[in-house]
Structures are given as structure tokens and as C-alpha cells.
Amino acid sequence: MTVAxxxxxxxxxxxxxxxxxxxxxxxxxxxxxxxxxxxFYAFARAIDDIADNPGLAPDDKVTRLDRFEDxxxxxxxxxxxxxxxxxxxxxxxETDVTPQHCVDLLxxxxxxxxxxxxxxxxxxxxxxxxxxxxxxRYLLDLHxxxxxxxxxxxxxxxxxxxxxxxxxxxxxxxxxxxVYLPQDWMAAYGATxxxxxxxxxxxxxxxxxxxTLGATERLLAEARALPGGLRSRRLAMESGAILRIxxxxxxxxxxxxxxxxRVELTRMDYARCCVRGALTAAV
Numbered sequence: 717m718t719v720a721x722x723x724x725x726x727x728x729x730x731x732x733x734x735x736x737x738x739x740x741x742x743x744x745x746x747x748x749x750x751x752x753x754x755x756f757y758a759f760a761r762a763i764d765d766i767a768d769n770p771g772l773a774p775d776d777k778v779t780r781l782d783r784f785e786d787x788x789x790x791x792x793x794x795x796x797x798x799x800x801x802x803x804x805x806x807x808x809x810e811t812d813v814t815p816q817h818c819v820d821l822l823x824x825x826x827x828x829x830x831x832x833x834x835x836x837x838x839x840x841x842x843x844x845x846x847x848x849x850x851x852x853r854y855l856l857d858l859h860x861x862x863x864x865x866x867x868x869x870x871x872x873x874x875x876x877x878x879x880x881x882x883x884x885x886x887x888x889x890x891x892x893x894x895v896y897l898p899q900d901w902m903a904a905y906g907a908t909x910x911x912x913x914x915x916x917x918x919x920x921x922x923x924x925x926x927x928t929l930g931a932t933e934r935l936l937a938e939a940r941a942l943p944g945g946l947r948s949r950r951l952a953m954e955s956g957a958i959l960r961i962x963x964x965x966x967x968x969x970x971x972x973x974x975x976x977x978r979v980e981l982t983r984m985d986y987a988r989c990c991v992r993g994a995l996t997a998a999v
Contacts, residue, residue, distance in 0.1 A: 726766065827846065953997045
């Protein structure tokens with residue numbers, strides 16, 4: 717196989733698994749599958765970092781992501797600068813999982829490069845179906861699927877995405893001029909995107925946050941069917957832990973101000989959610 721020399725494509729942010737709201741490839745998952753989950757995470761982190769790099773022009777981001785897609789799908793010679801895409805392709809071939817989930821992620825991050833506002837909740841959910849749902853779908857496919865399809869997994873992943881948007885709403889606005897809040901809700905309550913630059917959340921924006929959390933809680937209600945529908949008991953335990961983490965974060969986001977300080981779990985709270993969620997799902 718020819719290995720082409722190429723300029724650097726990745727733009728690492730320094731974020732790792734410790735940054736995530738959920739356990740990535742934890743001991744709850746079957747040991748033989750954990751390396752494949754790690755490859756998927758590394759691929760997703762690399763393309764997310766490209767999309768979130770404030771120093772790159774939109775066209776440059778899309779070009780880099782296109783190159784990742786070509787490498788993922790085996791188009792063109794092997795390129796050392798795209799090693800994570802090649803590893804992902806090899807992992808998918810070994811596990812017989814479709815590359816479509818990775819292609820959907822790439823589509824979401826290309827959208828991030830060019831789109832910074834979301835008209836309404838449905839518009840935001842359209843983005844989350846590309847940026848978040850594929851993660852759960854990949855894990856389901858890797859672990860033998862679910863008896864009730866992808867719906868509950870999609871709901872959990874999209875809820876997690878919105879929770880993350882609320883946690884990072886100020887940084888997303890300041891660093892990337894991105895606002896993952898429904899613009900029609902902003903207008904209805906008299907909130908403005910400039911409110912995100914404040915040190916405290918003003919009442920109109922707080923009402924937008926609360927309405928967004930209400931919609932997120934409805935997604936989590938749908939997601940509660942996920943652990944019981946999975947064929948893999950270990951994945952069911954991991955999904956139970958993630959569901960409990962998401963539920964706890966929604967409570968904290970209602971009580972605390974994400975503009976004053978990033979709302980996140982303490983280590984003890986995180987561990988408690990993981991244990992309780994996993995044990996509940998194991999029963």
C-alpha cells in the first residue's frame with residue numbers, strides 16, 4: 717500500500733475522555749470491544765477538534781473533513797496524516813459495522829463549520845441526529861443491536877448533546893460564535909445571543925434554558941427504554957450509567973447558572989451515577 721506524505725490535517729484540542737460527560741469504553745463494556753470503541757472515540761475527537769478550531773477558516777475545516785471522509789471510505793492512497801481515519805476503516809471492517817455512522821458525524825462537523833444558528837427545536841434536533849445519534853448507533857451495532865431499534869438510543873444521545881450545548885453555551889458563543897439554542901424561543905422570551913456574554917444569566921435567557929431543559933427531559937423519558945431493550949447486558953449497564961448522568965446534569969442545570977460557571981458533576985456525583993445506573997440496568 718502506498719503511503720502518501722501530507723501536511724498535518726488534525727488540530728488536537730487537548731480534550732480527552734476525561735472531558736466527556738459519559739464513560740468512554742469503560743470496564744463495563746466487553747474487553748474485546750473496548751479497543752474498537754477507543755478507535756471510534758479517537759476518530760470522533762479528531763474530526764470534532766477540526767470543526768471546533770477557531771483558527772481555521774470554514775473552507776479549510778470542510779476540506780480537512782472531506783479528506784477524513786475519503787480516507788474512511790478508502791478513496792485514494794493511505795495517508796499518514798489521516799491515520800485515525802484509516803484505523804477507523806480497519807476497525808469497521810473487522811467488526812462489520814457500517815461506516816455510515818462515521819459519515820454522519822463528518823456531515824455534522826462540516827455543518828458546524830458553516831452554520832452557527834438554529835431556527836427552532838426541530839432544526840437543532842436535525843443537527844443532533846447527525847452529531848450525536850450516530851455515536852449510540854455505532855455502539856448498538858458493535859454490541860449486537862437493540863430489540864426496539866435505535867429510537868431510545870437516539871433520544872439519549874441527542875439529550876446528551878443538548879446538555880453539553882447548555883454546559884458550553886458561553887464558550888461556544890465567545891470562541892466560535894455558535895448558538896445551539898432555538899432562535900424562535902430566544903425571540904419569544906426576548907433573549908438575545910449577546911446575553912450569552914454576560915457573567916450571569918438574565919431572566920429571558922433563563923426561560924430559554926428552562927424550556928430547552930424541558931424538551932431535553934422529554935428525550936430522557938424516551939431514553940429510559942434503552943437499557944432494557946439492549947441485547948448486550950454490559951452495554952445496558954453502561955447506558956444505564958449514562959442515563960443517570962444525563963438526568964443528574966439536567967437537575968443541576970435547572971438549579972445553577974451555566975454563565976456563572978460550567979455546570980458539571982463532581983467526581984463523587986459522577987461515580988454515584990455510574991454505580992447506581994449500572995446496577996439498576998443490571999437487574
